[in-house]
Amino acid sequence: MGLEEQLGQPAPITDELVDRTSSSSTRMPVSPNPTPARPPLSIVRQGSSIVSVDRGSVSRDYVYSLHHNFRTNLLYGKNNVCVAAPGEETPIKGYLSLHKNHDGEISLKWTPNQLMHASSQPCSANGKDVEQNWKQAIQIQMQDIIYIHLHQKDENYPSTLTFVNCEGVQSAPLQLPAGQHSLVFLTALETGLAPSLRLDPPLWAGHGKEKALPRLRKRSTASPSMMDYVFRLVRIAGNDPIPFDDIEPPSPPLETPPNTANNCISLPNSPYIMDTNVDSLINMQMGKACESMRHQILARAFYGWLTYCRHLKTIRKHLLYLVETNVVQGEEDAQPVDEEFWKKCRAEKTPELEQEFLSRVYWKGIEGSNPKELRRQAWPYLIGLFKWDENQEPKTGEFTKKYRYNLVFKYIFLINFRREVDDWRVLEAEVRKRDEEAFIAARAKKFSSPVRECSIASDVFEEDSRPEELNKDEPCSSEILLTTFTTNLHRIDKDVERCDRNLFFFSNKENLESLRRVMITYVRRNLDEGYVQGMCDLLAPLLVIFEDGNCPIYFVNCLIIDNYPSEALTIECFSILMSRLRENFPQRTGMDECLSNLRSLIQVIDPQVFSLLSASTDCTHLYFSYRWFLLDFKRELSYDCTYKVWETIWAANRTFTPHFALFFALAIITNYRDVIIGSQMDFTDMIKFFNEMAERHDCTRLLQAARLHIKALQNFVQQLR
Known part of the structure; x- marks a missing residue:
């Protein structure tokens, strides 16, 4: 999958990628041993997270698990419960359900309605929308909750429930429709929490009456039209049942509720609830967090040691010979060569x-x-090419000779290079002659056979266009030499014409001819290896460096030879360069x-x-x-x-x-x-x-x-x- 498919949009150009990364990262240049980015030590809450996101694909099994089944009992279920999603103007409606498994653990789930529909009609669901909906799904483990906030005005207005866990993280507010749905939910929750947990304060229940929200006598002067409740989930540890005498039965609602300045009611702690209950829950969660961190530290240490051992094994087996053992020093005091x-x-x-x-x-x-x-x-x-303790002049003047004209010192490399150029010039003349004959023969054959449509380029190299006497006899060594040289010469001509033409140096045809001359001479020296595409790229920088625009004109055998000294030096350095890079070419x-x-x-x-x-x-x-x-x-x-x-x-x-x-x-x-x-x-x-x-x-x-x-x-x- 390419960048376009991954990002869902046209891939940004290279400049944007590099600039975006540079601006978002303050990291210095690459360190000698960059440590792989590891996630920070985090507290694995093992279900204690307020929001649990399922990022997988849409699964019908998940929707089916929201109903009553053999694994969990459905305590409560209500559709069209709204949740205000970040960045959304209107709340998202979904299905709220309360489940209790056989171990007594209670979990609350809220699933967007779009997921419910996508599970029943998967073909019509869009992949990106489904993934976004999964990110909005909520799952809460009630054994990790300490407080439940209930905000309501009266039965004609929706009520809101917010859950706060032992770490102080609160869930997204759940907005239930108007009516007594919040009371029904709390009733189902209180029933499911028994016998290990209970609400504080508890819901009021008279003899033969349905449960109702508690109402304290000390706060009877407050307005009953707007009531905010804070319930605590506490563990039952041998305490006596709650004395209902301290709780006032709910009074009938007033027909015209009075307006008051402060409509929020803060419920005091029940006197029979010990603070140690909350402390013990917090201590238990902190113990789990510390245990999780301990496991993470040990696992990171172990896997770090294991990775280190693997790295040492890789170094021993593959990388030990890549560097010398002497320490790299001198960077601080080093100066460039001037x-x-x-x-x-x-x-x-x-x-x-x-x-x-x-x-x-x-x-x-x-x-x-x-x-x-x-x-x-x-x-x-x-x-x-030269040893450190010798000069170029004695080396190059060792094989010099005087001519009739002004005496000129010649490099030994220049003499060898001149001789080799003369050698392959003869072969090149024969190749050009044969190419011209083959082209004329192919052209005549095309006009004599107008019915057959063929490519001139393919007919040029057809074997049947050769003289019959060459096909009958076994090819001699000179014929093999000429054939091999012809093949390499054509390859060089093609590559030289397109080598770095955007560089000003090679816009000069004389420099291109110098490149071609050096390349052909090298291939003639190493005809068994031949020319491989890419050699011109390696030769070009050397020729640019050793080219001397002020090189004098040399007179040899009454011929003017320009740039031969620089070409001779270039081919010798190129031969040393190829001795290192030759193994990287194909077939090696x-x-x-x-x-x-x-x-x-x-x-x-x-x-x-x-x-x-x-x-x-x-x-x-x-x-x-x-x-x-x-x-x-x-x-x-x-x-x-x-x-x-x-x-x-x-x-x-x-x-x-x-x-x-x-x-x-x-x-x-x-x-x-x-x-x-x-x-x-x-x-x-x-x-x-x-x-x-x-x-x-x-x-x-x-x-x-x-x-x-x-x-x-x-x-x-x-x-x-």
């Missing part, structure tokens, strides 16, 4: 400076007056391992989110995070945020954990935990939500949360060891 610090690093090249460099990148990233130029110099060392096991570890991390760090995800089988697999690990979060973040996250992942790989991407994915989920839980998102909602949040995340906050998650897991690991 030009001044980088110059110091390249001047001294000590192991201490290398560790400080990695620590600064991990905690604060690379900043400065020109971050792109600084990253272009630092990333080859950070990713592991890395993605399953990432999703499994992320599921275990959620279970340990945020059990409440894990419980919600476990409710749906699709969410348990966490396939909504598939793209995160496949593209190293490139599609989820803007380019500036991608640079920060990538360099943090590379620094963490050499310091604290080679699996920082897992903790960053965990930070994304926990950062929006309130939105996910509040909206009860299913698998489809999660995919839609995170797709709409793409390139809009606060990467600084997510990086901070990911580091805290690493620290939390390290604490668990240290406890195990």
